Amino acid sequence: MLDLALSQEQENQIQQLMQDHFPEDWEIDSALWTRRAVQQLIEHVCDVQMPIRTVGEYLKWWGYTPQKPLKRAYEQDPEAVEKWLEQIYPEIEQRAQAERAEITGRNA
Template sequence: MIGPESLRAKKARGSDRKLSEAQLRELYALLVGADPRQLSFGFALWTRAMVGELIFRRFKIRVSVATVGRTLRMLGMSPQKPLYRAYQQNPEKVEKWKAETYPEIRRRAAQEGAEIFFADEAAIRTDFHSGTTWAPAGQTPVVEMTGARTSVMMISAVSPKGKLRFMVHDEGLKSEEFITFCRRLLDDTDGKVFLIVDGGRIHTSKMTRRFVQRTERLELFFLPPYSPELNPDEWVWKNVKRDRVGRQAVQSKITKSGQLRGAA
């Protein structure tokens, strides 16, 4: 039947809903407002089986895994990859950074003609890989790549306007390399640079502090501890490591020209 009559809601086949409206509201509040470990589960991520067990514990009602899935979708939920956050993070410091500290940095930058950059470091291994590929079911695909386990260290800075500066290094990054990067950043920037970093050792070392004190055009600002989500430069490394390099079959960290791949 075609026409307006066909659009009318029809009662779905199958058994009636087993949870009342009040029980559904309570279930939603438990799932959204609590970590599974707070409810005596052994894992930090909800599964349909765990939600089914929670329903039985709370309401003494047994439901199938399929019913749990339909119930969760009805509650407006979907399976998602969570963002992981360190439990040592201080929410009050994070909120103060958002509401007071960073707005003040922006105000000063505008007043003093400074450019803001967020900086971070990362390492990528030649044997790192990410992503998936299509293949016949039951036949695990094989991708040939180097078996050598070597690393390339990377440091970059990104501005709120999307300007990107980066440097790669063949060995571990120390204060000397961070200072070299800061010098290059200053050479490529007119006026002052307000550089926002985390409290890592190379950012707070005596050598780095002495360099900053002698450099009138550079000022460092520090993010709250354990708060990488406040640093947009984290997305640079996510793109490089997981979206780019991790999906390639790396043969060597050296190009045919003898240069590090991606070297500036």
Template structure:
């Protein structure tokens, strides 16, 4: 139901999926009362769980990510704070237990908010970034993990979005 759909397609609030919107969809569609922690457990089982920056890197890039966190990340965090922007960490994963193969593009904010899109698209979706900024209601800085090479990023970045690349073997430092 979530693939290539948005909460508003089901009359729910929000422009991207959240724990709360999935909870609303389950209750609306199946009449099953669940809690937000219960939905969070389901999402985690499907592969949608926050990950640490080093977990987002391959073994060869781990040291570059640790160095990046100490050198570059404080500048990004400070810039986001000065602009009163939200800061998200974005990546993609394959949804577990679903056929055909389905990608999930997810962003987790430094405040713990989880926003995601279930899609078949393999490039970093411009619409995801645009909706992320609109749902936040302010500018967003997004640290993008190695799920996408920079060549797979949108050619035109939506207004209000600043992208930052986490180091990977493909991009170098």
């Protein structure tokens, strides 16, 4: 159903879900709550198809602001990265194999 407004109850529900969950918990292909991810959450939970601009207005009303990614690559410690790749991650990987667990989210 195409709609442009949420009830106060729906607004509260969406905000609570955003605080308590990650998009992937709702099978939304996003690491963060972007406008598109919130749009999909609203459609899934409230059965409301909302334009992306309206989703942005709701986020603004709720006190969310657009965030730009921090450029931290310049501050990265090459020695710490090396240690992670050569020692720490392989230990995690071995432990996961021993427990028959699966590690997800690593780019292969």
